Amino acid sequence: MRTICLYFQVHQPFRLRKYRFFDIGNDHYYYDDYSNESILHKVAQKCYLPANALMLDLIEKYKGQFKISYSISGIAMEQFKLYAPEVLDSFRKLADTGQVEFLSETYAHSLSSLKGRKEFERQVKAHKALVKEHFGQVPKVFRNTELIYSDEIGAMIGNMGYKAMLTEGAKHVLGWKSPNYLYCNAINPKLKLLLKNFKLSDDIAFRFSNQGWDGYPLTAEKYVDWLNQTPENEEVINLFMDYETFGEHQWEETGIFKFLEALPGSVFKNSPFTFSTPTEVADSLQVVAAANVPNPISWADEERDLTAWLGNEMQQEAFDKLYTLSEKVSSTDDDAIKQDFDFLQVSDHFYYMSTKFFSDGDVHSYFNPYDTPYDAFINYMNVLSDFEIRVNAAAKADVDDDVARLSKIIKEKDEQLEKLEKRLAIKKNTGAKKTTATKKSTSVKKKS
Amino acid sequence: MFGWEFPPHISGGLGTACFGLTRGMSTIPDLDIMFVVPKAYGDEDQSRFKLIGAGDVSVDIRNVREHQYLKDLSYIEINSNLVPYTSPEEYEVLVNNAEHHGKRFIETTMGGKLNFTGKYGKDLYEEIANYAIVAGEIALSEDFDIIHSHDWLTYPAGIAAKRASGKPLVIHVHATDFDRSGGKVNPTVFEIEKMGMNLADKIIAVSNLTRNTVIEKYGIHPDKVVTVYNAVDPLPDHERLRLKRGINDQVVTFLGRITLQKGPEYFVQAAYKVLQKMDNVRFVMAGSGELLEKMILWTSKLGISDRFHYTGFLKGDDVFKMFSISDVYVMPSVSEPFGISPLEAMQSNVPSIISHQSGVAEILKYAFKVDFWDVDALADAIYGLLNYPSLSQMFKKHGVQEVNDMKWENSGKKVHSIYKEFVK
Numbered sequence: 001m002r003t004i005c006l007y008f009q010v011h012q013p014f015r016l017r018k019y020r021f022f023d024i025g026n027d028h029y030y031y032d033d034y035s036n037e038s039i040l041h042k043v044a045q046k047c048y049l050p051a052n053a054l055m056l057d058l059i060e061k062y063k064g065q066f067k068i069s070y071s072i073s074g075i076a077m078e079q080f081k082l083y084a085p086e087v088l089d090s091f092r093k094l095a096d097t098g099q100v101e102f103l104s105e106t107y108a109h110s111l112s113s114l115k116g117r118k119e120f121e122r123q124v125k126a127h128k129a130l131v132k133e134h135f136g137q138v139p140k141v142f143r144n145t146e147l148i149y150s151d152e153i154g155a156m157i158g159n160m161g162y163k164a165m166l167t168e169g170a171k172h173v174l175g176w177k178s179p180n181y182l183y184c185n186a187i188n189p190k191l192k193l194l195l196k197n198f199k200l201s202d203d204i205a206f207r208f209s210n211q212g213w214d215g216y217p218l219t220a221e222k223y224v225d226w227l228n229q230t231p232e233n234e235e236v237i238n239l240f241m242d243y244e245t246f247g248e249h250q251w252e253e254t255g256i257f258k259f260l261e262a263l264p265g266s267v268f269k270n271s272p273f274t275f276s277t278p279t280e281v282a283d284s285l286q287v288v289a290a291a292n293v294p295n296p297i298s299w300a301d302e303e304r305d306l307t308a309w310l311g312n313e314m315q316q317e318a319f320d321k322l323y324t325l326s327e328k329v330s331s332t333d334d335d336a337i338k339q340d341f342d343f344l345q346v347s348d349h350f351y352y353m354s355t356k357f358f359s360d361g362d363v364h365s366y367f368n369p370y371d372t373p374y375d376a377f378i379n380y381m382n383v384l385s386d387f388e389i390r391v392n393a394a395a396k397a398d399v400d401d402d403v404a405r406l407s408k409i410i411k412e413k414d415e416q417l418e419k420l421e422k423r424l425a426i427k428k429n430t431g432a433k434k435t436t437a438t439k440k441s442t443s444v445k446k447k448s
Numbered sequence: 449m450f451g452w453e454f455p456p457h458i459s460g461g462l463g464t465a466c467f468g469l470t471r472g473m474s475t476i477p478d479l480d481i482m483f484v485v486p487k488a489y490g491d492e493d494q495s496r497f498k499l500i501g502a503g504d505v506s507v508d509i510r511n512v513r514e515h516q517y518l519k520d521l522s523y524i525e526i527n528s529n530l531v532p533y534t535s536p537e538e539y540e541v542l543v544n545n546a547e548h549h550g551k552r553f554i555e556t557t558m559g560g561k562l563n564f565t566g567k568y569g570k571d572l573y574e575e576i577a578n579y580a581i582v583a584g585e586i587a588l589s590e591d592f593d594i595i596h597s598h599d600w601l602t603y604p605a606g607i608a609a610k611r612a613s614g615k616p617l618v619i620h621v622h623a624t625d626f627d628r629s630g631g632k633v634n635p636t637v638f639e640i641e642k643m644g645m646n647l648a649d650k651i652i653a654v655s656n657l658t659r660n661t662v663i664e665k666y667g668i669h670p671d672k673v674v675t676v677y678n679a680v681d682p683l684p685d686h687e688r689l690r691l692k693r694g695i696n697d698q699v700v701t702f703l704g705r706i707t708l709q710k711g712p713e714y715f716v717q718a719a720y721k722v723l724q725k726m727d728n729v730r731f732v733m734a735g736s737g738e739l740l741e742k743m744i745l746w747t748s749k750l751g752i753s754d755r756f757h758y759t760g761f762l763k764g765d766d767v768f769k770m771f772s773i774s775d776v777y778v779m780p781s782v783s784e785p786f787g788i789s790p791l792e793a794m795q796s797n798v799p800s801i802i803s804h805q806s807g808v809a810e811i812l813k814y815a816f817k818v819d820f821w822d823v824d825a826l827a828d829a830i831y832g833l834l835n836y837p838s839l840s841q842m843f844k845k846h847g848v849q850e851v852n853d854m855k856w857e858n859s860g861k862k863v864h865s866i867y868k869e870f871v872k
Contacts, residue, residue, distance in 0.1 A: 020824055021725055021831040313845075317838035355813075355842075374816050377839060378832030385835070 001284065003236050003276040004227070004267065005194060007143070007166060008243035010048070011073040011109050012040055013348035015369050019379055024386045030340065035369065037083045044084045047247035052090040054246075054257060058264055059099045066264045067099045067275045070243065071143050074107030074127045075346055077134060088134060095135035101277035102131050104139035104162065110345035111309055113144050113153045114296065115323045119330070121160065123342070141165065141278040145347050147196065147240065147299040148306065151186045151292065158191035164282035166240060169195035170297045170304040180234035182285040186292045192282045193291055196240040196299060200226065205241040209254035217255070220262035224270045236281050237273070240299070301356065309350040314377040319350060321384060325391050332394040340387055344380075352376035449483045450583060450595070450602035450609070454492050454499065456764065461788045462622050465654070465678050466598050469863065470497055472679065472856025476864050484586060484605070486564035486579050502582040503564040572601075573636070580604035587612035593871045596863075598622060600637055603644025616649040616870040618863075624661050627783040628709055642666050650866055652676050654786040655807020661785075676862045677811055679854040680791040683768070691769045698729045698834050701774040701798070703767065703789055704781075706737030711780035711803065711820045716743055718778070720750050721827035722834075729755070729834060734770055736761040771796035775840070776833045780820045781806050790815060794851045799843035801829045811854070814847040 017032040058066050072091065080088040094100045106112055107126040112119045124142070131139055142162045144153060149167035157165050169179025179195035203223070207213045215222070227237060242249065250256040267273050276284070300308040310319055322344055329341045353373045370376040449470065453463035470481055474496035481497040488501025562578045583605035587595070595617045597606030603619055610617040625637045645651055645666050651673045653659035659675045662668050693699075700719070704710040712733060719731040733743060733756070740758070747756040762770055767789075771777065777793035777800045784806035791808065793800045794815070802809050803820035816833070818825040833840050 020828050021835075022721060022827075024725070313838035313842045314836075317836060372817065374829075374832075374839060378828055378836065381832060381836045382828070 001235060002272050003274045005236055005238045005276050005278055005281050006068045007240045008070050010070055010076050010243045012076045012079055013346045014075055014343045016379060016383055019382045021382050024382055025389055028386060028390060030383045040079050040083045043244060043248050044087050047244050048087045049090060051246040052094060054261060056094055059097045062264050065275060067277045069101040069103060069277050071103040071105045073105060073109035074130050075109055077130055092135060095137060101279055102135050102137050102139055104128055104142045106145055108342040108345040109145050109347055111145060111347050112345060113148060117156055119326050148296055149293060150296040151294060154185035154191050155187035158185055158188035164192040164194060164278055166194045168297050168299040168304050169198055173291060173293050173297055178234055180230060180237055181288040183289055183291040184287045186290045189290060192287060194238050194278055194281055196238050200237060201239045201241050205245045208250045208256055220259055220266035224266045227273060228271050235285050308354050308356060309347055312355050315350045315353045318377060318380055325388060328391045328395045332398060334394050337390060337394055344387060349380050449481060450605040451483060451485055451598040452601040454485050457489055462599060464788060465622055468679060468681055468856040469859055472860030473864060475857055476860060479864060486575060502579050503561055505582045505585055506561055507581055507585050576601055576604055580608040584608040584612040594618060594867050596620060600641045600644060603640055607647050618650045618652060618866060619644050619648040620652045621658055621662055622654055623785045626661055626665055627785050649870060654678050655810055657807045658785040674866060676859050678786045678788055679856040679859050680788055680851055682852060683795045690772045693773045698775040699732060699773055700729060700776045700778060700830055701732045701734060701770060702778050703734040703770060706735050706740045706743060709782055711782045712739055712743055714780040714820055714823055714826060715778055716746055717823045718827040718830055719756060720752055722830050723752050723755055731756045732759060734759040734762045768796055771798050774798045776830055779806060780826060782820050791851045794847040797844045799833050799840045814843050814850050
């Protein structure tokens, strides 16, 4: 069997408003509602709605044959709910066809997988619940933020009960090996790995409209030709990309929708390939080998590592400082604090602070609300400073509650003792025989 | 080359830039530089080029007329009552006469030499004209291929030398009067600048910002104006310039002339905002200038005098000593053709905030940039650098390297390639 696995990432961050240091302690609202709403509307009009409509057409046209998968970040789902519920409806319609798989990820599109299990698991569960709520599916396949993966993260996901995970087919990990097979985690072989074919994925996602590219113009026929040129024994071509590729990164005028519309027909007509969801791939293919990924990889930039988010000192400081609050946040009952903690974890905040754009321009400046990474950093740290004050205040309130509760208990015990002592004193007066009991009661009092 | 000042006798960045460029060019083979200043003190570093004081050059008055050094420069109000030799007594009489009749004289000492202060005093126009006369004399007697004039004070000299020798003239715009005056341009200065630009064969601007000013405000054809960025010398003897910090507070420093051009009021406003939020910080305004008193009054009115300090004018090592106890350097210039001091701050490991309205903002990556008028952004940047250590660390780590990569040799090579367009 030869099959194509299409997966699309859907995500929009909650962008922060301009937050000056004099707002710290005075203003606890952090978000730029105007740009969040207007950007979401724009992308919905240009991408989500027309692309979803096209996908639905294709699924209905090729009954049971054309299959796709999505992961939609929790943050994106929240924004759909707030600003564009029709987008959520259109995804639901896709889910209802039964040909569309929705994957798990972290609720906040966060980097929490790098900061231990507890917060990460909480977010994965929260996201899973949202997927169930909106699309009626219980995800079995996981894809981490920006396809971040390491042996350890994979093992963690395996232990959480997932059968497969998506990641990048990074050259420095695979070496001579091809991404076009099913692999498994090096620690927990039960977790299967689908690796992105970055060449064929990026031909669509990044190069499609590049007139200087020798593949230009890219047609469905040409693309199927390339698919056919892959060695015949290779089993799966994993095409993973941002959903915004359709209509937003590549505008409608480039012909990207026409390409997408023509692709399945061309595949069925001119190639042996079928379409499969990630679960189907994981269930039907045999694992050929374990992938050894001791250091985290991602799908970003040439290096396919984490440097776009955690490459410089500013990013490290912001990231570390945020997660030092993790314990305190999880022990508070304040929902507003919990929500802000989620929203502050969105990986985009750290991406904006990247100084790699000095050399790695375009992609990093995409939808970037800041002029420089320094602006992004200071703005984020100002917000975080305010957030920290709130978290500490809430934690202190909790401590105060504890103190009050314990004080009450002590007070009650004291009263009880007093009563007992009074009774003892009465008994003492009535008979001198009970001296031992008196001694005992004083020692109890000391202990309390 | 004609320049008005040369280290160590400088009042600002111009002399430093002239020296750096000249030194940077001294490594180019087959290139000899003669640098003419109004007044040579004898203690300048002349190891790699010849420095001439205009006051040490004999002038033959007849040449002035013959070659019309000062043609079209009549607004400098030079009367042609030339007096070749004067005794002190005669000089006084002449000066009195001049005052009576509203005329000026070109006065020479014994041996036909002119007097120069090399300062920016009340007889500046006269000195500029005298300097031009000497330039003409030098052009007649010396052998050279190209004339290079630094800033408006020496444009007349460049023009005179061009007229006397017929050699090409390059003028180097370190600043225009639009930068210095904050918009209230002095018409005489503007005329001299414009004439220099018109008569020059090529114009070098120290940044694209300045290049645009030359093109837009002086109406010069873009093809004639090229940008050559300044650079900075490596910092000598770092340790010697270290001051022990006597206080625990962090220090934010403004260093420059306290004039409209440098935007000191934005620094005061930002300081006030930051001080509302934190108290372990002090602000230092180093420099002198016409707005100094106003700033002092204002800071006391705002009630921040206990946290806001003035040092007066700093030069030489004192600048680096000031940097050694600074945590943030701020240059909120309203209009800064280039701006060498942030580079010096960065060399001293001091993170810098500079305005977008400075030429140096075009080339620096590891500096925080704000619009000079955006006091909130400036205050925010100061606060951020003081409170979020990784930003400072990053600026320190990469800033020194970034600045050290800007070499006067590179600027010198660019200038040399411009020369080569004219000298085959």
